[in-house]
Structures are given as structure tokens and as C-alpha cells.
Amino acid sequence: MKVNKKAVQRLFHYKNLLLRLQEDGVTRIYSDTLAERLGVTSSQVRKDFSLFNIKGNKKAGYVIGELVDRMDEIFRNDVPRRVVIVGYGRIGSALANYNGFHKQNIEVCAAFDIDPAKIAPHGAVPVYHLNDLKTVVGDTGAQIGILAVPERVAQESYRLMADAGIAGVLNFAPIILSPIAGCMVTSYCVEGELNSLMFAVDQQGEQG
Amino acid sequence: MKVNKKAVQRLFHYKNLLLRLQEDGVTRIYSDTLAERLGVTSSQVRKDFSLFNIKGNKKAGYVIGELVDRMDEIFRNDVPRRVVIVGYGRIGSALANYNGFHKQNIEVCAAFDIDPAKIAPHGAVPVYHLNDLKTVVGDTGAQIGILAVPERVAQESYRLMADAGIAGVLNFAPIILSPIAGCMVTSYCVEGELNSLMFAVDQQGEQG
DNA sequence: TAGATTGTTAATCGATTAACAATC
DNA sequence: TAGATTGTTAATCGATTAACAATC
Numbered sequence: 383m384k385v386n387k388k389a390v391q392r393l394f395h396y397k398n399l400l401l402r403l404q405e406d407g408v409t410r411i412y413s414d415t416l417a418e419r420l421g422v423t424s425s426q427v428r429k430d431f432s433l434f435n436i437k438g439n440k441k442a443g444y445v446i447g448e449l450v451d452r453m454d455e456i457f458r459n460d461v462p463r464r465v466v467i468v469g470y471g472r473i474g475s476a477l478a479n480y481n482g483f484h485k486q487n488i489e490v491c492a493a494f495d496i497d498p499a500k501i502a503p504h505g506a507v508p509v510y511h512l513n514d515l516k517t518v519v520g521d522t523g524a525q526i527g528i529l530a531v532p533e534r535v536a537q538e539s540y541r542l543m544a545d546a547g548i549a550g551v552l553n554f555a556p557i558i559l560s561p562i563a564g565c566m567v568t569s570y571c572v573e574g575e576l577n578s579l580m581f582a583v584d585q586q587g588e589q590g
Numbered sequence: 591m592k593v594n595k596k597a598v599q600r601l602f603h604y605k606n607l608l609l610r611l612q613e614d615g616v617t618r619i620y621s622d623t624l625a626e627r628l629g630v631t632s633s634q635v636r637k638d639f640s641l642f643n644i645k646g647n648k649k650a651g652y653v654i655g656e657l658v659d660r661m662d663e664i665f666r667n668d669v670p671r672r673v674v675i676v677g678y679g680r681i682g683s684a685l686a687n688y689n690g691f692h693k694q695n696i697e698v699c700a701a702f703d704i705d706p707a708k709i710a711p712h713g714a715v716p717v718y719h720l721n722d723l724k725t726v727v728g729d730t731g732a733q734i735g736i737l738a739v740p741e742r743v744a745q746e747s748y749r750l751m752a753d754a755g756i757a758g759v760l761n762f763a764p765i766i767l768s769p770i771a772g773c774m775v776t777s778y779c780v781e782g783e784l785n786s787l788m789f790a791v792d793q794q795g796e797q798g
Numbered sequence: 799t800a801g802a803t804t805g806t807t808a809a810t811c812g813a814t815t816a817a818c819a820a821t822c
Numbered sequence: 823t824a825g826a827t828t829g830t831t832a833a834t835c836g837a838t839t840a841a842c843a844a845t846c
Contacts, residue, residue, distance in 0.1 A: 384812085385793075386812085386813075387786055387790070388813080389813090390785070390786045390789050390790075391779075391782050391783075391786055394779075394781075394782045394785050394786065395766055395779075395782070398764070398765070399766075412826095412827070412828090413827080413828075414827085420766055421766060421768065421769070422814095423814080423815060423816090424827095425814075425815050425816065425817090426813095426814065426815075428827095428828065428829060428830085429813095429814075429815085429829090429830085431828095431829085432828095432829060432830070437828090437829085438827085438828060438829085439822075439827085439828075440820075440821050440822045440826085440827055440828045440829085441821075441822040441825085441826060441827050441828075442822075442827080442828095443827070443828085444828090456789075457785060457788070457789060458788075458792065463784075463788055465784065472683075472684035472687055472688060473684050473688070475680075475684075476680035476681050476683075476684040477780065479680055480680060480681070480780065482741075482764055482780070482781050483781060483784075485781075486781045486784075486785060488781060488784055488785075525788070525791055526784060526787055526788055526791065528784075533690075549791045549794075549795075550787040550788065550790065550791040551787075552780075552783055552784060552787055556606065556690055557606070558603055558628055558629060560629065561629070566787070566790060566791065566794070568783060568786070568787050570778060570783065571599075571602075571603075572685065572688065572690070572760075573602075573690050573691060573693075573694045573696060574599050574602045574603070575599075575760055575776060575778065576671075576673065576691075576694075576696055576734060576736075576760060577598070577602050577665060577694060577696075578595055578598045578599055578602065578776070579734055579758040579759075579760055579774070579776050580665070580666075580671055580733070580734055580758065581598050581664075581665060582595070582598075582758065582774060583733055583734065583757045583758040583774065584666060585593075586757075586774070587757075592836090594836085594837075596837080597837090620802095620803070620804090621803080621804075622803085630838095631838080631839060631840090632803095633838075633839050633840065633841090634837095634838065634839075636803095636804065636805060636806085637805090637806085637837095637838075637839085639804095639805085640804095640805060640806070645804090645805085646803085646804060646805085647803085647804075647846075648802085648803055648804045648805085648844075648845050648846045649801085649802060649803050649804075649845075649846040650803080650804095650846070651803070651804085652804090
């Protein structure tokens with residue numbers, strides 16, 4: 383089986399739980415315990431680990447320290463990973479200043495907008511004009527970009543990001559972007575998720 | 591095949607594309623065309639439609655007006671759907687004022703926080719103290735809640751929401767919530783998504 | 799009618815779960 | 823050793839894609 387996105391996401395959550403357990407002084411864990419804590423099956427935990435070549439000890443479970451080290455290695459958590467944000471509106475600025483990133487060694491190194499009133503190259507997170515995207519991406523070596531612009535300019539902004547050398551985009555505009563070679567996209571649509579949740583709730587109501 | 595979350599999400603995106611086409615004066619469409627525009631297969635489009643009992647015309651494709659009407663019916667888009675937001679920090683306030691919601695007939699009817707400085711019951715979106723959650727949920731009839739609080743209080747806040755009668759929660763705290771009966775959860779973890787995207791980019795780099 | 803498109807059934811693909819041999 | 827847990831293979835489950843009969 384190939385490593386897929388969902389397995390990567392689970393690995394990320396395993397890691398975060400393990401870090402919390404480590405803080406509590408726990409040093410070893412069984413796949414069973416880990417599974418229970420995260421609401422998955424123990425088969426899945428072992429399968430995921432095997433996918434990433436993470437080894438435990440028969441009978442003795444897993445050493446949390448070793449697990450965390452291996453995961454840091456897999457995710458390259460030793461080097462800070464740089465991210466730029468395109469679109470400094472409500473969502474963009476909220477993410478630029480989100481304090482959950484540094485724990486994961488993710489660094490928002492710059493944001494971009496076309497509104498002159500928002501440009502602030504000397505802020506905690508510098509905000510530049512979109513025209514400077516290519517230069518800044520070149521200088522910082524950022525590989526990943528967050529796209530948080532209005533729907534109607536999303537495709538064009540994505541093109542500019544791909545052009546600037548960004549290799550992966552996390553898109554928050556509520557539109558499916560047509561892919562550009564060399565720059566992969568993952569999209570998140572809040573209204574779509576809410577809609578989907580509402581549908582699920584409605585359906586459940588009909589049954590129960 | 592049962593209706594699943596991914597199919598619901600696709601239906602939502604079909605609808606949005608169809609609305610845009612309608613504005614351009616297009617009145618009919620084939621599954622082929624629709625599929626191409628959204629980067630899916632035409633089999634999938636027809637399968638999705640069949641899942642929701644959406645009918646077209648052999649040889650003549652689908653009438654966009656009929657499709658949109660049927661989808662509005664499925665999603666109950668005729669009545670405004672009310673949402674509350676728990677946690678009025680950066681993410682919470684960004685979402686409270688996000689202007690992509692009203693297009694989908696989603697109404698953020700109230701937000702909640704425990705910081706007295708944030709309470710503002712007469713704002714465009716009223717912000718109340720968390721203590722008032724149950725009352726306000728009762729009064730407004732909101733069924734869905736967005737959870738945007740710090741990780742360490744996420745599980746407890748979720749419990750309060752379930753308690754207040756919220757039937758579905760969209761969680762943005764980077765933690766897996768243990769489920770409470772009667773209140774389903776969908777989670778989104780930005781740092782997890784970024785991490786996953788970085789992993790994918792790294793992997794691609796190794797191969798190419 | 800001939801050609802083209804829908805709607806559905808069957809085939810394929812991929813991910814999760816179960817089972818169990820290896821082993822500490 | 824006996825018991826328990828990992829690691830992996832096989833079985834199951836679910837979703838996507840392909841194929842094609844129905845039909846306009």
C-alpha cells in the first residue's frame with residue numbers, strides 16, 4: 383500500500399498525542415492504547431507505522447521517544463519550514479498570526495496583498511505587495527503557500543504562486559482550482575464543510 | 591452505494607459552478623462538460639446525481655435550472671441555516687465576518703468567548719459570554735457550531751456545545767475530539783494540512 | 799433512423815480491518 | 823515456558839471508474 387494523505391494526517395496526530403504523553407512522563411505505549419486514545423483501530427496504528435517503516439518491540443510496545451524522533455525525521459521537523467500567505471484579508475491575517483505554527487516548526491515568513499493600505503514590510507510577519515512575490519519566494523526559499531484571496535482572483539493568484547516557484551498551495555477560496563504542473567493544491571472550503579455537516583445532521587434527524 | 595461526505599462536497603461544488611454558468615446565460619449542460627470543468631470523470635457526475643436522485647434527459651443532458659432547484663432542495667437552501675461560533679479569537683472572528691456565508695444562506699447568528707473585552711452583544715455578529723451559549727442556542731435554534739478555541743479547552747468547549755443542543759460541530763482546534771453522542775464533529779487542522787502538503791512536496795522532489 | 803447521452807450495473811481500485819505467524 | 827504484542831498478509835469494505843443497455 384502506498385503512503386496516502388490520510389495516513390500522513392494520522393501520523394501527524396499520533397505525533398501530537400505522543401508529545402503530550404511525553405510531557406506527562408509516559409515513555410512506552412502499545413498500539414492498542416494509542417488507537418483507543420485517537421479513536422482508531424490498533425490494526426490501523428500498526429499498519430500506518432509499517433507504512434512509514436516505524437518499528438516497535440514485540441511484547442514491549444513502542445518507545446515514545448523513538449517514535450517521536452522517527453516522525454520528526456519523516457516530517458523533516460528539524461528545519462523550519464517556510465510558508466508564505468497570499469491575500470492578507472480576514473483569513474490571511476488570522477493565519478499569519480496563528481500561534482499553532484511554531485510548535486510544528488512552521489514559519490510564516492511573508493504575506494502578500496494588492497491593497498497598499500495593508501503593505502507593512504516591517505511587521506512581525508512582513509506584508510509585501512503581490513508584485514514582490516517572486517523575489518521574496520526566491521529569497522526565503524518558501525516552498526509552500528497559503529491562498530486566501532477572493533474567489534474571483536483565486537485561479538490567477540494560484541498561477542502567480544506556481545510561477546514564483548511555490549511547490550504546494552493550501553487554498554481557502556471556495557473554488558476548485560485547475561491544476562498547474564509542478565504546483566500541487568489542497569483546498570479547504572469552509573462553507574462546503576458547513577454545508578456537508580448540515581446535510582449530515584439533517585439526514586440523521588430524518589432517521590432517528 | 592450510500593451518500594457519503596465526499597459526494598455531498600462534490601454536489602456542493604457542482605452547484606456553485608452551475609450558478610456561475612447560469613449567470614453567463616448557459617441553460618443546459620452534459621455530464622461530460624460539467625466533469626471537465628471540475629476535474630472529475632463524467633461517470634462520477636452521473637453517479638453522484640443518481641445517488642441524490644437527480645434526473646437528466648437522455649440525449650439532451652441536464653437543465654441547469656432544474657439541477658440547481660433540486661440541489662437547493664437537497665441542501666435545504668430555502669431557509670437560512672444558523673451557525674454559532676465558539677471562541678472569538680483570530681480564527682473565530684475572521685469566520686464570524688467572512689462574507690462567503692450569506693451566498694450559501696448560512697447565517698452566523700452569534701459568537702461566544704470568555705474574555706470580557708470581547709463581549710459585544712450589539713455588533714453585526716453579537717458576541718456573548720460563553721455562559722449564555724445554551725440560552726442563545728435555544729433562542730436562535732442554531733444547530734451547527736464552529737469551534738475555534740485553544741487546543742487545551744477544545745474538548746470541554748465541545749461538551750458545552752453538545753450540552754447546549756448543537757447537533758454538529760466544525761472544529762478548528764488541532765486535536766481529535768472524543769465524540770459525544772448526538773453531536774457529530776468534523777475537524778480541520780491547518781498545521782496538519784500544511785504538514786501533509788509539505789510531505790507530499792518533499793516526496794515528489796525525491797522522485798523527480 | 800442513426801448517433802449521442804443518460805442511468806445503472808459490473809469491474810476495478812484503494813483503504814481499512816481482521817487474522818495470525820513470528821517473537822520477545 | 824506461557825502469554826501478549828508486533829508486523830504483515832489476507833479478507834473485507836467502500837468508493838471510483840468503466841461499460842453498456844435504455845432511450846431520446
